Amino acid sequence: MKLRNAIPVAGLVLITVAALFWWLNKSPDAATVIPQPSVAANIQSHAVLSTDPVAAFLASHWRDPLPPQGKPPAHFSHVEASLAPESCGQCHQEQFRDWSQSLHSHTMGAGILWQFQLMPQEDANKCMKCHAPLAEQKALIAQAQAWPNAPTQAPPAYVPPDLGHQGLVCAACHVRNHQRFGPEPRKEIAAVLPHDGFTIAPAFSDGRFCATCHQFPEDGPRTNNKLREDTYAQWQASSYGKAGQQCQSCHMPDRKHQWRGIHDQQMVTKALSTVLTRDGNKIHVDIINTGAGHYFPTYMVPKVTVELRYHEKGAAKFTLLASDVIGWNVDIGLEQELFDTRIPAGEKRRISVDLPAGYSETGIVDVYLLVKPREHYERTFMSVLDQRDQLDAKTLGLLETAYKEAVATQFQFTLASHPLTLQ
Numbered sequence: 001m002k003l004r005n006a007i008p009v010a011g012l013v014l015i016t017v018a019a020l021f022w023w024l025n026k027s028p029d030a031a032t033v034i035p036q037p038s039v040a041a042n043i044q045s046h047a048v049l050s051t052d053p054v055a056a057f058l059a060s061h062w063r064d065p066l067p068p069q070g071k072p073p074a075h076f077s078h079v080e081a082s083l084a085p086e087s088c089g090q091c092h093q094e095q096f097r098d099w100s101q102s103l104h105s106h107t108m109g110a111g112i113l114w115q116f117q118l119m120p121q122e123d124a125n126k127c128m129k130c131h132a133p134l135a136e137q138k139a140l141i142a143q144a145q146a147w148p149n150a151p152t153q154a155p156p157a158y159v160p161p162d163l164g165h166q167g168l169v170c171a172a173c174h175v176r177n178h179q180r181f182g183p184e185p186r187k188e189i190a191a192v193l194p195h196d197g198f199t200i201a202p203a204f205s206d207g208r209f210c211a212t213c214h215q216f217p218e219d220g221p222r223t224n225n226k227l228r229e230d231t232y233a234q235w236q237a238s239s240y241g242k243a244g245q246q247c248q249s250c251h252m253p254d255r256k257h258q259w260r261g262i263h264d265q266q267m268v269t270k271a272l273s274t275v276l277t278r279d280g281n282k283i284h285v286d287i288i289n290t291g292a293g294h295y296f297p298t299y300m301v302p303k304v305t306v307e308l309r310y311h312e313k314g315a316a317k318f319t320l321l322a323s324d325v326i327g328w329n330v331d332i333g334l335e336q337e338l339f340d341t342r343i344p345a346g347e348k349r350r351i352s353v354d355l356p357a358g359y360s361e362t363g364i365v366d367v368y369l370l371v372k373p374r375e376h377y378e379r380t381f382m383s384v385l386d387q388r389d390q391l392d393a394k395t396l397g398l399l400e401t402a403y404k405e406a407v408a409t410q411f412q413f414t415l416a417s418h419p420l421t422l423q
């Protein structure tokens with residue numbers, strides 16, 4: 001509380017000085033964000049104390065807030081200096097194409113922007129730690145939102161005006177101080193390279209790189225004593241974690257920049273296997289998480305409805321035998337767990353049910369999935385839409401878009417068809 005009270009004063013004193021340095025090597029956040037001494041101190045001491053080079057690299061690479069890149073080296077051409085993903089894409093075409101279609105390029109969509117309308121800048125900056133981490137992105141968003149602490153000067157040429165809205169851009173993961181960092185190269189590299197070459201950092205091939213944003217720390221927010229973001233810990237406890245098979249092996253195979261997950265039918269299909277066993281007119285269907293390196297699904301947002309549908313061979317008409325929801329269901333206030341039916345890696349969920357009267361031995365049971373990748377957001381956004389009269393037109397427009405986009409991610413398909421009798 002004390003800290004909060006002190007901020008406006010400190011902020012005012014610093015603003016005039018900091019304004020000149022918005023785009024240069026002085027963090028704008030020093031003036032505009034509530035400093036979080038406990039977190040920062042922990043990270044720094046961790047970096048110093050750690051003898052693990054990957055942990056030390058990551059503590060510095062992802063320090064929060066990130067300082068601005070500063071002035072690019074004078075000999076850089078415009079395209080080498082530019083932080084625009086499109087500029088990187090002129091040479092790294094494959095990564096650019098895949099990234100553009102990935103969710104990492106959509107982390108600053110309507111879903112977060114409507115919330116920024118209702119949030120003070122310092123809270124929004126905390127969100128951008130994961131959604132748009134570069135200092136230059138935070139500065140542009142501050143201008144777009146007309147926040148009181150926005151820079152007054154136009155951005156320099158290497159900062160494209162839409163960078164703030166482009167989400168988790170290439171430079172957020174790869175560029176610090178205009179220097180490129182990347183994984184161990186897989187091919188011979190020329191002696192002279194654009195952008196002064198790059199620094200090899202093994203951390204890029206390590207799951208801890210992803211944990212920065214996909215895992216809350218031990219003292220992070222919880223519901224029913226479970227961390228709300230716990231993917232890395234789930235992975236560590238799994239056979240994949242124990243075997244050292246990193247997140248990248250499944251989410252960036254062949255180093256592809258696609259990061260497909262629960263929004264993708266192929267990935268959901270890869271995650272699950274099903275087995276039908278029979279006991280007279282009773283059947284058991286096991287849904288087994290054989291392909292996700294963490295819980296299926298990993299956290300509270302998605303819900304997957306599993307339907308068992310009995311039908312005669314070749315017939316479209318079916319009888320619904322059972323319907324079961326897989327997911328971690330939490331109320332809108334995130335205070336109460338309603339149920340948790342997620343399936344840990346390697347484990348199964350069994351649905352047992354009687355066959356319908358008059359079933360035939362040549363009948364078939366389909367395992368049919370209805371996937372809602374953003375179910376929790378659908379519910380949350382709807383509850384705010386119910387109070388639409390309290391929102392201004394811009395916020396309401398963004399919220400309506402966000403809700404429509406969330407619903408549009410739903411998909412359904414037949415995961416497996418099991419004949420009742422093995423032919």
Ligand code: HEC
Pocket residue numbers: 079080082083084085087088089090091092170171174175180181182183184185186189193194195197198
């Ligand atoms: C003028 C062409 C050009 C531009 C523009 C460019 N790069 Fe590169 N970059 C290269 C070349 C050539 C290499 C050498 C390795 C290769 O061929 O992939 C390289 C290497 C890299 C590596 C190291 C890859 C590894 O094996 O570890 C990273 C990371 C990288 N660039 C990121 C970026 C990012 C991010 C941007 C935009 C901010 C960018 N580059 C802009 C040409 C370019």
Ligand code: HEC
Pocket residue numbers: 085088089092095096097099100104168169170171172173174182183184185186204205206209248249252254255257
């Ligand atoms: C979420 C962070 C993230 C973003 C965003 C990102 N990358 Fe990467 N990139 C990685 C990681 C992690 C690896 C290494 C993967 C591995 O080792 O399996 C990598 C590898 C690379 C490589 C080396 C590829 C190879 O085949 O050896 C290049 C080049 C590269 N990235 C360029 C880009 C460009 C260009 C963009 C934007 C279009 C981009 N990256 C966006 C995290 C990211």
Ligand code: HEC
Pocket residue numbers: 106107108109110111112115123124126127128129130131212213214215261377
């Ligand atoms: C520790 C990193 C982190 C922080 C901090 C964070 N997010 Fe996220 N956010 C994520 C991840 C990871 C996902 C989604 C992963 C997925 O979809 O599977 C996500 C997804 C979302 C989505 C749904 C996708 C979309 O773009 O519509 C919204 C909305 C969102 N976050 C808003 C916020 C807001 C608002 C804040 C600040 C109050 C915030 N986030 C802070 C990591 C973070």
Ligand code: HEC
Pocket residue numbers: 103104106107108129130131133168209210211212213214247248251252259260261262263264373
């Ligand atoms: C700087 C923060 C950050 C880092 C680092 C990061 N991510 Fe993400 N990731 C996000 C956010 C935010 C989203 C949410 C995108 C959305 O839905 O709008 C996301 C989405 C995803 C998704 C899509 C999930 C879905 O719902 O379909 C996958 C998969 C993913 N990330 C995997 C990875 C992997 C693997 C790494 C490490 C190589 C990584 N991420 C590194 C922030 C990050």
Ligand code: HEC
Pocket residue numbers: 207210211214231232235240245246247248249250251260261262263267268270271291292293294295296297298299302
């Ligand atoms: C063995 C392969 C595998 C490994 C290893 C793996 N994943 Fe996944 N991941 C999947 C599959 C398959 C899905 C799609 C099904 C699902 O959502 O669980 C997925 C989904 C996701 C999602 C989408 C959201 C959700 O609720 O499921 C995110 C985010 C994600 N993974 C991040 C990570 C991170 C971070 C790591 C490393 C700590 C990791 N994954 C390790 C296979 C893997």
